[in-house]
Amino acid sequence: MRTYKIIACDMDETLLSNDATICQRNIEAIARATAAGIKFVPCTGRGFRSVAGILKTLQLYDKRGQYVIAFNGSSITENKNSTSLYWDAIPFALANKLYQKSVTYGMCTHIYTHDHVYIRRITPDEKAFLKGRMDYIPTEERTLDFLKGDAVSKIIIMNTDDAILQKIHQEMRLWLADAEVSFSSNRYIEFMHKNVTKGVGLLKLAELLGVQPEETMAIGDNINDIEMLKAAGLAIGVRNLNPRIRLYCDVITNANNNEGAVAEAIDRFIFGKE
Known part of the structure; x- marks a missing residue:
């Protein structure tokens, strides 16, 4: 063996x-x-x-x-x-661009830094899913300017409809030349730095x-x-x-x-x- x-x-x-x-x-x-x-x-x-x-x-x-x-x-x-x-964090300018585009969908959106997770427009379903999994900080910011000087490792959009996540993926392709995309937990599309x-x-x-x-x-x-x-x-x-x-x-x-x-x-x- x-x-x-x-x-x-x-x-x-x-x-x-x-x-x-x-x-x-x-x-x-x-x-x-x-x-x-x-x-x-x-x-x-x-x-x-x-x-x-x-x-x-x-x-x-x-x-x-x-x-x-x-x-x-x-x-x-x-x-x-x-x-x-x-x-290997996302360069800040790229992270801000990805986040601002994500905000336009009006969906639950996560921002991961080295030490914290911020979530915009969290839904009751997402609250229930995250209970016992991780802590987070609510935010309604539309840009990442409040995190300038911090390293952003990941941006996430949450939706339990895979067809919607696939549509978002297609629509955001123009922003993804220097980003890596993945899907997880049958509810997330995730954006990281290229090759992560x-x-x-x-x-x-x-x-x-x-x-x-x-x-x-x-x-x-x-x-x-x-x-x-x-x-x-x-x-x-x-x-x-x-x-x-x-x-x-x-x-x-x-x-x-x-x-x-x-x-x-x-x-x-x-x-x-x-």
């Missing part, structure tokens, strides 16, 4: 159950993996600070030699002392740690996980995956995100249990 040294794992709908908690089966399997010297790396669209509760649950908070890939790959942080190892993906983040972390790409495993469920799955030595999709990513997966778990899919992957491919 091949030895895997890094497990890059998506958060929502992969590690987390639908109620935003982590099941005991996953907690125990991750503890066994990290005790065996494996790097268990949350690879998420969220910022590093917003996953502190998850790290505490997994006993990885402030741990040396454990890491988080955040903001869809634009940030790598060592958990110990929140040490930043890599950061979870896959780039995973390969960068592997390079920093002297790990070969084939010694990495990735676990995910949705479109923004595709590049991570393509980059990894072993690509695992959870049973509740978005059907569009199936062809990028080497394996689909029998369990879904509520049943310990991550634990199943760890038991099978780290410890050789069937």
Whole structure:
């Protein structure tokens, strides 16, 4: 059996159950993996600070030699002392342009900086979805001038109608020459700096740690996980995956995100249990 040294794992709908908690089966399997010297790396669209509760649950908070890939790959942080190892924010002028165009749609819009998430026009549905997942600061600003001097890593538009998100993508193509686009959680279109993906983040972390790409495993469920799955030595999709990513997966778990899919992957491919 091949030895895997890094497990890059998506958060929502992969590690987390639908109620935003982590099941005991996953907690125990991750503890066994990290005790065996494996790097268990949350690879998420969220910022590093917003996953502190998850790290505490997994006993990885402030741990040396454990890491988080955040903001869809634009940030790598060592958990110990929140040490930043890599950061690729959107140039401010581009971020402001993307945000101002996003505002014209009148929809719920997120702004991610290194330390905070600001949300304009949050809906009741979005409030319910984010409860227990992350904190945010409401804003009604129409430009990013209030954030001048701060680094913006990501702009998000939220709508649960995929057809609307696809239409926005088409209409914003003129603004996207220097931006990367992804979709997540069946509700978001996300704009990052050009060439920022979870896959780039995973390969960068592997390079920093002297790990070969084939010694990495990735676990995910949705479109923004595709590049991570393509980059990894072993690509695992959870049973509740978005059907569009199936062809990028080497394996689909029998369990879904509520049943310990991550634990199943760890038991099978780290410890050789069937």
